[in-house]
Each structure stands twice: as structure tokens, then as C-alpha cells.
Amino acid sequence: MSLFRDAFWREYALVVLMTILLGAGGAAAGASALDAALGDAARGLLGEAGQYHLIVHVRQGYRAAAARELERLMAAHGPAAVLHEGVTVAGNANFFLALPPEQVRQPVLEELVARLGEVPGFNGYTWLLEPSLTVSGLRPGVQALVAREAAALAGVRLAVRHGSSVTVLLESLNHQRPVAAALKALVEGRQVAEVRWPGRGEGDPASVVAAVRAALGPEFLADVTSPDEAGETRQALAALRDWLAGLAARVQVTPGPGASPLAAGERVVLQGPAPAPPEPGQPPEPQHLIVEMAAAEDGELVGRIVHGDFPPPGAEPGNGAEGELGQGGLGAGARPAGTAFRLVDGVVGPPVGEAVLVSPRWALAAGGGPDPAAGQSWDQLVQAAREAAEQLAAVVDLLAPAAASADTGQQAQRLARALRAGDGASAVREALLGVVLTALLRAGQASGDDPGVEPAEAGHPAGGDGAGDRAGVAAQLAALHQSLTRLAEAAEGLQEAAGQGGLAAVFDIQGRLLQLRDDELTRLWQAVEGAAGGPAAGQRVELLVSGSVPAARLEQVVRQAAGEEAVVIITAAGVVAPSPRALVLELLQDVRRSVAGLGALLAAAAALVLDHATVLAALGRLGCSRRAVAAVGAGLGVLLLGGIYGLSGAAIPGAGPGVVAAAGAGLGVAVALLAERLSPVRPDEIMAGQALGLSDGQILREIVVPVGRPGLLSLVNRWRRQFR
Amino acid sequence: MLLHVDRVQKRYGPRVALAGVSLTVAPGETVVVMGPSGCGKSTLLRCINRLTDWDAGEIYFAGKPIGPMDGAAVRALRRQMGFVFQHFHLIERLTVLDNVLLGLVLGGMPRDEAEERARAALARVHLAGEEARRPAELSGGQRQRVAIARALALDPPLMLWDEPTAALDPILVAEVLEVMEDLARSKSTGMLVVTHEVGFALRAADRVVLLEEGAVVDEGPPEQVFGRPRTALAQRYARLLAS
Numbered sequence: 028m029s030l031f032r033d034a035f036w037r038e039y040a041l042v043v044l045m046t047i048l049l050g051a052g053g054a055a056a057g058a059s060a061l062d063a064a065l066g067d068a069a070r071g072l073l074g075e076a077g078q079y080h081l082i083v084h085v086r087q088g089y090r091a092a093a094a095r096e097l098e099r100l101m102a103a104h105g106p107a108a109v110l111h112e113g114v115t116v117a118g119n120a121n122f123f124l125a126l127p128p129e130q131v132r133q134p135v136l137e138e139l140v141a142r143l144g145e146v147p148g149f150n151g152y153t154w155l156l157e158p159s160l161t162v163s164g165l166r167p168g169v170q171a172l173v174a175r176e177a178a179a180l181a182g183v184r185l186a187v188r189h190g191s192s193v194t195v196l197l198e199s200l201n202h203q204r205p206v207a208a209a210l211k212a213l214v215e216g217r218q219v220a221e222v223r224w225p226g227r228g229e230g231d232p233a234s235v236v237a238a239v240r241a242a243l244g245p246e247f248l249a250d251v252t253s254p255d256e257a258g259e260t261r262q263a264l265a266a267l268r269d270w271l272a273g274l275a276a277r278v279q280v281t282p283g284p285g286a287s288p289l290a291a292g293e294r295v296v297l298q299g300p301a302p303a304p305p306e307p308g309q310p311p312e313p314q315h316l317i318v319e320m321a322a323a324e325d326g327e328l329v330g331r332i333v334h335g336d337f338p339p340p341g342a343e344p345g346n347g348a349e350g351e352l353g354q355g356g357l358g359a360g361a362r363p364a365g366t367a368f369r370l371v372d373g374v375v376g377p378p379v380g381e382a383v384l385v386s387p388r389w390a391l392a393a394g395g396g397p398d399p400a401a402g403q404s405w406d407q408l409v410q411a412a413r414e415a416a417e418q419l420a421a422v423v424d425l426l427a428p429a430a431a432s433a434d435t436g437q438q439a440q441r442l443a444r445a446l447r448a449g450d451g452a453s454a455v456r457e458a459l460l461g462v463v464l465t466a467l468l469r470a471g472q473a474s475g476d477d478p479g480v481e482p483a484e485a486g487h488p489a490g491g492d493g494a495g496d497r498a499g500v501a502a503q504l505a506a507l508h509q510s511l512t513r514l515a516e517a518a519e520g521l522q523e524a525a526g527q528g529g530l531a532a533v534f535d536i537q538g539r540l541l542q543l544r545d546d547e548l549t550r551l552w553q554a555v556e557g558a559a560g561g562p563a564a565g566q567r568v569e570l571l572v573s574g575s576v577p578a579a580r581l582e583q584v585v586r587q588a589a590g591e592e593a594v595v596i597i598t599a600a601g602v603v604a605p606s607p608r609a610l611v612l613e614l615l616q617d618v619r620r621s622v623a624g625l626g627a628l629l630a631a632a633a634a635l636v637l638d639h640a641t642v643l644a645a646l647g648r649l650g651c652s653r654r655a656v657a658a659v660g661a662g663l664g665v666l667l668l669g670g671i672y673g674l675s676g677a678a679i680p681g682a683g684p685g686v687v688a689a690a691g692a693g694l695g696v697a698v699a700l701l702a703e704r705l706s707p708v709r710p711d712e713i714m715a716g717q718a719l720g721l722s723d724g725q726i727l728r729e730i731v732v733p734v735g736r737p738g739l740l741s742l743v744n745r746w747r748r749q750f751r
Numbered sequence: 752m753l754l755h756v757d758r759v760q761k762r763y764g765p766r767v768a769l770a771g772v773s774l775t776v777a778p779g780e781t782v783v784v785m786g787p788s789g790c791g792k793s794t795l796l797r798c799i800n801r802l803t804d805w806d807a808g809e810i811y812f813a814g815k816p817i818g819p820m821d822g823a824a825v826r827a828l829r830r831q832m833g834f835v836f837q838h839f840h841l842i843e844r845l846t847v848l849d850n851v852l853l854g855l856v857l858g859g860m861p862r863d864e865a866e867e868r869a870r871a872a873l874a875r876v877h878l879a880g881e882e883a884r885r886p887a888e889l890s891g892g893q894r895q896r897v898a899i900a901r902a903l904a905l906d907p908p909l910m911l912w913d914e915p916t917a918a919l920d921p922i923l924v925a926e927v928l929e930v931m932e933d934l935a936r937s938k939s940t941g942m943l944v945v946t947h948e949v950g951f952a953l954r955a956a957d958r959v960v961l962l963e964e965g966a967v968v969d970e971g972p973p974e975q976v977f978g979r980p981r982t983a984l985a986q987r988y989a990r991l992l993a994s
Contacts, residue, residue, distance in 0.1 A: 715840035718800060719854035719901070720830035729857065730842055749856060750849050 034747060035724030039642070042740045046634040046667060049739070051674030054626030058675070062619040079111070079123040080131060081139070082153045089148020090120040096146045097122050100139070104130055119150055131156075131196070133178070133185040140189060154189065156196040160207055163192040165601040166219050166569050168251025173601060176213055182206050193601075207603055214601035216574040217248060220581055221596040222589045224566045232568035238588035239570055243581075246573040276337045276386040276545040278318045278330030280367045283380040289320050289328055294370040297382050299335045305368045305375040316545075317370060318382075330382075336544035337386050361385045386545070571600065617680070624677035631668040631691065635698040636705050637738030639663050644702035645731040648713045649723050657699045664695020706736050752814070753778045753909055753941045754799065759808035761794055761965075768794040770965035771808065778908060779938035783952040783973070784945045785988060786962035792945040795962070796911045799943070800834055801825045813908070830858055833902025833910040833940070837917045839894045841886040841901075847873065848882035851901045858905070865904075872904035873897070876930050892923030899930055903940075910934070912944040924948070931955065949992045953977060961985055 085093040094112060101108040107127035114121060126135065136156075143149050154161075162173055174193045177186040182202025186195045197206055222235055232252065240247045280295060282288055289295065296305040299316035311317060316337070318330035364384040369376035568589075572581055578597045585595045639660070647656050668691030669684070671677075682690070698705065708731050716726035732744045754776040761769040768791045776782045784792050797803040799810055801817060809816050817828055841850050851872055855865035873879055876896035886894050895915055902910055915931065916924040928951050935942055935955040946952065952959050952973050959976045961969040961984050969982045980986040 709843070711836070711838060711840040712842050714802065715836070715842065716853075717802060718829055718832075718834035718836075718840075719857070719905070720826040720828075721854070721857050722826060725857050729853065734844055750845055750853065 033722055033724035035728045035744075038743055038747065039740070042638060042743050043663070043666060045743070046630075046638065046739055047670035047674065050627065050630030050634060050667070050671035054623045054630055054671055054675035054677060057626045058619045058623035058677075061622050062615055065615045065618060079109070079125045079155045080136070081124040082113070082155055083122040083124060083143055083146065084119040084150045084152060085122065085146060086148035086150050087115055087118050087120050090115075092147040093120065093122065093149070097124070100142060100146070104135075104139075120148075123155075131185070133187055136185070136187045137189075140187075152189075154187065154194045156187070156194055158197045158200045158203055159194050160197070160203065160210060161192050161194045161604050162210055162214055162601045163190075163604055164599070165191050165193060165214075166221070166251060167191075168249075168569055169214075169217075169219060169571060169600050172249065172251060172571070173210075173213055177210060180206055180209050210603045214603060215599065217600040218572050218574050218576070218578065218581065219251065219598050219600055220570045220572055220585045221598070222568045222570075222585055223594045223596075224589075224592065232566055235568055235585070235588045236570065239572075239585055242584045242588070243572060243576060246576050248571040248573060250568065251571045252567065252569045275549050276332050276384055278332065278364065278367075279383045279385070280320070280328070280330065280380045281383070283366075283378060286377070286379045289369070289379055291321050291328060292319070294319050294333070295330065295367040295379060295382070296370050296375050297335075297367055297384075298365045299337070304365060307368060307375050307377060310374055311370065316364075318367070331549045332545035333549055334546050336546065337384055574600075617678075620676060620678035621680070623675040624672060624679035624682060627668060627671040627675050627677045628690070628694075630671050631664065632694055632698075634667055634739070635660075635664060635694060637736045638740035640698050640702045640705035641708065641732060641735030641740070642727060643699045644706055644708045645713060645727055647702065648708060648710045649717075649726065656702070657696050660695035660697075660699025660702070661692040662695065664691035664693070664698070667691060668694060708735070752776070753780075753812070754943065755811040755814075756795070756799065757809045757811065759795070759798060759805045759810060761791070761798060761803070761805045767965045769798070769805065772962070772965065772967055773808075774960050774967065774970070776909060776941045776943050778941050780957045781935040781942040781944065781955055782958050782960060783956035784943065784960045784962055785947065785949070785952060786984065790962045791965040792962055793913050796834070796913050796943065796945055800829060800832055800911060830854065830905055831907050831909065833905050833907040835895070835898050835902050835910065835912045835915045837914040839886070839891075839898045839918075841894055841897055843886050845885070846882065847878065847884050847886070847889070847897050850886070850897055851904050854901060854905055868906070869900070869904050872900040875903060875933075876900045877926075890923060891919045892926045895919060895923075895927050896930060899927070899934075903934070907940060909941040909943065912942065912946065914945055914947070916946065916948060949977070949988050953992060961988075 083093075083097060090112075094110075097110050101110045101124060104126055108130075109123070109125035111123040111125075112120065113123050124139075126139070140152055143152055162177070165173055170188055170191065170193055174186045174188050177183055177193060177195045180195075182198050183206055184196045184198050186193050195206065195210065197203060220239070222232075236250045278295075278297070280289060295318050296311045297316040297318060298304040299314055301312045301314035303312075305311055305315055311334075315335060316332055317334035319333045320328045320330045362384050364382040366378045367380055367382040369379045570585070582595050582597055586593065589595065643656050643660050643663075646659060647653065651659070665688050669688055672687050712730050713726055716730050721729070728744055728748055729750050732741055733748065735741060752775050754774075756772055756774045758771040758773050759769050760767075760771050770791075772791070772795055774782065774784075784795065786792055794803060798805045799812075799817075801820065805818075809818050811817070812828060812831070817825075820828060842853065845853065848866070848869055851869035852862075852865050855868060856862055860868070870879070870882065873882060876899050878893060878896055878900060881889070881893065881897075886897065889897065895918075899915070912931070916927050919927060928948060931942075931944070931951065932955045934940065944951075944956070956973050958971060959969075959973045960967055961976065961982065963982075963984050969976055969980075969985050976985050977989045977992050980989045
């Protein structure tokens, strides 16, 4: 404390304190200014709290059309409903919607978002209900339960479901904490056990539910399996997966004598379209086929082509004679594929046996139907289409032989377009009606009569007299009608099986299938399998269980009930999160704290360089050792950075008190070591002051600081300096 | 005895700067210390002023050992020893007057009294009228005279001179030596002068101490030391004096 008997050192301590306060204020002010600016931006983006209830995101190109549709939608909610177009972000125009207060009710809100699909360019929405909390990651069955329970909580005004979340609108901000706690108890105190069976038709959900209920007693809460749209989609995808699996080329390898058997996951190399067979010890050529073996349901190994393409019959070198489909009693689409070589570390290994390739895709292209998994509906459709085309050709030949091919092609294209547009059976009928009308028109032109006045009769060839032609046209048209009706019915049946929009997808897939390479087809199948929920995309059951049951025990109980082949997934029931605005504000708060942290670092560094480097340099000339000066620098650094950081409310992620102290000490030591360079002092003047009997404080005040860098210390020092 | 240096030793690492130096300065006496560069002359002055600590021996000022002194006592001791440096060590930002006032005012003397004494000191070194100028505006001889005035203004019983003319060209040396000789003749203050100016030693010194490799090799009145040189060093100075 004797140090502080000298006025200079008291003022120095005051300067350190002022630096901390001013630095903290500056850092906090800078961060707050940024916070305010970002807050303004957030308000520009999200509106004032409670001002809007919903943001509708629309693709930028549809903005005008979407605005008109949204105006129409909002008009239904009365004149007090508000529609405001906000900023465009990342290609999305954002429309802010506010409902009259009396209409902020769950059914109204859920109906409103249900109708947003009608908005052109609709690309999602975000609730802006405030104050609110959101429970996300909910299974459909749990979602309904949580929505019901949340709506019943005290302080909750309503709960709306959307996606896999439930947004809970609170009566006031004061309810946020208790409602958040209650919601957490609702979801975090529960867990969901999901069971999936690999194949369709496998598993017995009811018995699993009963077994798990019996095993867990009151800890079993509910069966929350939902026969929802997602389930139907999964089933449709599973059907598509199985269909693709039926079309993808398969490889069977018969082990050769002495060869070690292949295992699932191993890969083999086949010659494929390459001019030469694989050579052991060399890497596979690009045209070689690489096949990955997998365990089939019957336990045998079946390979899928993961690289290369099964060439068309007769196209591959050296295999022309054997390239016919179904050769050698292998069945349609099956061909011998030569010797299979094991692939070891990317290099062709020893031969493992003879391979046979089975390609239902090529069988389909050739008119065969080798694989029941490809689907009866498809076969019917193909057959019906073929008959329709024949009939149509006959009609056109009858009416206008010269223009036949071109017009038929146009009609076929029109039909294909209608089908691909996804309009299903009605589209098919519409297109066929066009064909019929055209045919009638041409018949009328050929006979010189009004095509709609007299019906034609069957049996008369084209180019004869008018009555005979009409009779022939009528017969042809009757046959055409029958064929096309069958085609329409087949399409309709397929549409029902695949769901809305599925027909167009199936036609797309059909068109692409014949162009796809085998390895692409394998990848497509794998992709669809992934989208369908993996191999286990058949029956499914979801059980809500108390969170008090250990996950391992729950899995054991469920597996016991469902069988070993079932896939069991244990997950949390959901997660409670703040509202989007709260998330944004929280993010801004993080930014503010980080900016304050950087500000604190800058302020501390500036103070050390401008004020304290002078003093540290002088201390070295006043007899302090280098180590002592470094220690003083470290202490100053800790004090300044720690003080400014703490008081400014700074918080850089990952920078706890220890890190901040270490950073301050490091900064201080660095400044101490570089002090003479940062703020040179004149040692001869310091020595003169010592020789005159001046104290260290007097030397600093009158000799050192006045010629040091301008800073807070030099400012404060002016007050008491005696020599100007 | 005003100053008594008693067998003082000082090492800088392996190098011996002072090897048991002893000497005395009586009040009003002028003692000139001479010796080759690096023989420990400046170190001796810094030890006496407590700008440097020594390893062994003791230094007494006015009968009191200065080794045990610390803090305020050391500062008080320094105020009783005017120190004139080779390179002046003036405070460049201050005027001539403020340079002289600095030690007085910060030592606690009232400003008016200090200013009167400072002006008198400046007049004594023939710098009256230069009070408002800054060191950068002065010649080397003038700057050294300001430094002398700054030391004199303290009215110290002892003045320490560390080669005060070494940094000056020969023309300016004379004006500084003249001031020093005046001071020596006045006997108003004891003077311990480290210099290579043999003529000054002969004219102004009461005693000459020859220092070589940190040890006193000869000591006595200048006539004795240079007139009947007993050491090689004394002989070199005698030849220098004769030339």
C-alpha cells in the first residue's frame, strides 16, 4: 500500500478503474448499437412482437400472383385482417399475415395454413404467434396428444399443429417460464418406441402393443401409431422400392470348385461390355461391371450392379451368340455373364465362380414380363396401350393413309403429355376423346358428310363409297373405343394403387428405366429405399412410454414383443424451443455478447498500448527486472480485459473466465515485452530525474507520461502535472 | 568527512568494475578521478549516488552509511548530491528554467523561492536570459551549463561530475571548465570529478585519484601525482600534461 502514498499511483489506479468502466461502457454501447441495428433488421423481417401471426414464404417469381391469392384468402377473415409484403430473402418473398384478434383461434389458424397450398409459388410458412413456445420433433400421434395437453395448460391460449411441431400461444409473457416447464415435462418425461418390420404384411402391431403394455404396466402411456398420410406415402414408396428392386439387374454367382464362398457386402468384377475379362492383380477396367453382393430374403446371395451397365443383348463383345434373352433355359432376361472375380482392395482378385445376370428391365423392353414384382397393373397398361395403338393405326389408315403416321404420332404425344401431367384417368379419357373426335372428323371429311350427324358402321374398308366407309369407320371406332376404355381403366387402376400424382411418376420412371444404366438403377432403388424409411418400411407401430423407463430396457421389452427382425428406434417425444422471434432475439443476443467481447479485447489492448506501455517501459528503466515488468503487464491485462469483459456483459462462445484471464495475461505480457517499442521512453531523462531525487511517481508524471502516447493516463496526468 | 568510499566492490557478471575502491572527499574539496575508459570511474559515481548497488564495502555520506538507505532516504541523499552527466540528461520538453526548477519544486521548495534560486544558478553559469529556451535550441556547452545549474540549484554539499566535457567539442570544453574551476575555487561545495582533463586536474583539484582496472593505483595532490609519477598511468598523464 506504500505505493499508493504517491499521488501518481493513486491516479494510475483511478485510470485503470476508469479504463475498465469506460471500456466496458464503450464495448457494451458498441454491441448495443449493433444489437439495435440488428433488432431493427429483425423487426423489418418479422414485424413488431405480436404484430403479425404468420409469415408465408413464396418463391420470388410468383410474388404478384401469390399476393392476389393471399388477399383473397385474407379477405375471408374480414376487413381487420392484415396482409403485408415484407422483404425478399434468399429467393423467397415473405408475406406477413395478421388475423383479427377474435379469429386467433386454433381451428382458424390451422385452416388458414391448410389453405396456403393454394397460393402460387407457396414455399412454406412460419408462425409468428407471440408470446409462444414451440414443441418440435413430434411424431404425428404424439403431436395430436401434445397439442391437446398443451392447450389445456394454464396460461396457454391455443396450440396449433404444423409439420412435426406444435406451437403454443401464451396468454402473456409471464406464463412463458411455467408453460415451458410444463411442456418440457410433457415431452421430456416421455419417449417414443418405434417398431418397423422389414416387409409389407410382416409383424403384428396389435400383439406388440399388448405385450409392451403388459410388460411396462402404467409406464406404457399410449399407442400413438397414426394411420396418417406419411404412412401411406411410406407404403407407396415401399411399393415403388419393391418395383424398382424387381427391375434392377441381379447377379447370381455359382461358386467354382475350391473358391471361398462370397459374403454379403463383398464385391465381384464381371467382364460386362469390356473387350477383355478382368485380369487378376490389375484394377478393374471402366467397362467392367462391379457387383455388390447382398443377402436376399431367402438367405442366398444376390448381387446388384454398382458400377457399369448390363449391355443390351448381343451388344457385348464375345457374347453375341450367347446374348439372346432367356438363353440356355435361364428364363427371360437371364444371361450367363462369364467368370466372376473377387474385388480385393480395389484390385481384381481370384475367380470365385460363374455369374448369371438377370435383367427384368431388358426383358420388359423385349416384351416379356419376367418379374411379378414389376406389377400386374403395369402389364395390363402396356398390353392395353399396345392394342389401342393397333386400333388407332387401323383407323387412321382407313381414314387418311397419307397423313397417318404424323397424326398418330401427335395423338400419342398428346396422350403421353396428358398422362405425364398427372391428371390420371380423366386425362386419359380427355385425350382419347380428342382422338375419337379427330377420327370422326376425318371420316366426315372423307365421306363429305357432317361427322356428327350419322353414325358409321363397321366392316367397310377405307376409300370405298360413303356408306360403306362410314360403316367401316364405325366398326373401327367401336373397337378403338373398347381398347381405349380398357387402357383408361388400367390407368385408373394404376392411379388408385399409386396415389394421386403417382401415375405420372410411374410413366416418367417407365420412360427413364429403359435409358437408365444398371448402376444408376441400383442407386435409384437405394435412394427410394432410403426415402421409404430403409429396408424396414413395412408395418409400423409407435408407442408412447414414460421417460422413467431406461432406453435399454424399453428396447429390450419392445424387441422381445416385436421379434428380432424388427427395427426398434427409441427417441425423445419432442423438444421445447422458443418462438422464431425469441430464437432470432437469442441469436442477436449472442451476437451482441460476442461483439461486446471483441470490443472488450480491443479496449483492453488499446488501453495497454496507449497508457500502460509507457508505464511498463519506464518501470524497466526505474530498476524493475524484466520478469517483474512482465508480471505487472500480465496483472494489468487480466484486470483490464477481465473487468471490461465482465462489466460489458460480453460472452464469446467458448471463452470462459479462465480463457479471458489467460487472454488478458497474454496480452499484458506481450505489451510489457514490447513496451519500449510501443511507447519509447528516454532513459537519460529518467536517470536525470532519479539523480535529482525525484520519486518514481514524480518521474512518471513529469518526465515520462507527458511524452508518452496520448491516452486516458496522459489526460488524467495533466490535472496534477506541475511542469507544462 | 563529507564522503567516504570504503573498499567498495562491484562486478558486472564476470567483469570486475570496482575492486575495493576507497577514497574520501572533504567539504569544499575537489577530488579528480582519472583513469582509462572502463576502469570503473562512472560506476563509482553511480554507486555514490545510489543509482547502482555495489556488492561489498560501504559508502558513507556525512558520516552515515548510504547502503541501508531506501526510498525517501535515498531520494533525500540524491538531493544532497548534484550530478552532472556526460550527456547532460536534460528534459527536452522543458525550458531551461523548468529544467533547473524541476528538482527544487518537486523536492518541496515553494515555487517563488525555487525560481529565484534557479535564476541565480543560471546566472552563475552565465546563462541569464536563456531561461525560456529549450535544450534543443542550445549549444552543447550551454546545455552542459544548464545541467550544472540544475545540480547547483540544489545547493548540494557534494557534486558528482561524470566526464562533463567528454561530449563537447574543444571550443565548448573551455566554457564548461571555466564554470567548474570557478566552483572549485569557491569551495562552496565538495566536488568529485571524473574527467580526462589533466589541465583541469592540475589547476583545480585538491587531490587526484588514479583508477585502473577498478582499483586506486595512485592518489595525492596533482603536483605530486603528475610531478613525480609513481605508476605507468601517472607517467602517461604527466607526458600528456607536458605536451
